[in-house]
Amino acid sequence: MTDQKLPTALNLPMVNPLPPETQKYFDICVEKLGFVPNVLRAYAFDIDKLNAFTAMYNDLMLGDSGLSKLEREMIAVVVSAINKCFYCLVAHGAAVRQLSGDPLLGEMLVMNYRVASLDPRQRAMLDFAAKMTSASTEIEEPDRQRLRDAGFSDRDIWDIANVTGFFNMSNRVASATAMVPNDDYHAQAR
Secondary structure, X not given: OOOOOOOOOOXXXXXXXXXXXXXXXXHHHHHHHOOOOHHHHHHOOOHHHHHHHHHHHHHHHHOOXXXXXXXXXXXXXXXXXHHOOHHHXXXXXXXXXXXXXXXXXXXXXXXXXXXXXXXXXXXXXXXXXXXXXXXXXXXXXXXXXXXXXXXXXXXXXXXXXXXXXXXXXXXXXXXXXXXXXXXXXXXXXX
């Protein structure tokens, strides 16, 4: 791990030693990413909370879906931009740059997704995620129908809503605890 300071403003140090399964998960992160994301380190004060967080994240972001990994990361960035979540903008902005091969797209999504050159499907998806983030009680059947018209199934709409909801929750926790992104993210895929 490149950074051993606490990942949040809260004094909640990681369990030490980590249980073998958790250590193995962290080792895989180091192998694949070169570091353990601070969000995981933040949750590691309570292994049950860490496991719940990672199970939900892995299901939403890596599980079977009609949404591509890039589309799910795009939702994460747009939601995080609206919520001004520094941690998630840095971490998921890096993922968009890496998955798309387009650093400009990552920056556009961080600043204002509406200026990005998106296909109609992606635009409809991000419009829905943005509306859900800023005015969820105003979502109505015509909003879901726009997604269907753009080619999304009802299962895809479920996934869009759940990824959006997850990042709204994560953004709020990250902001409330002053979670800091790993320095490594800043230079990735530039």
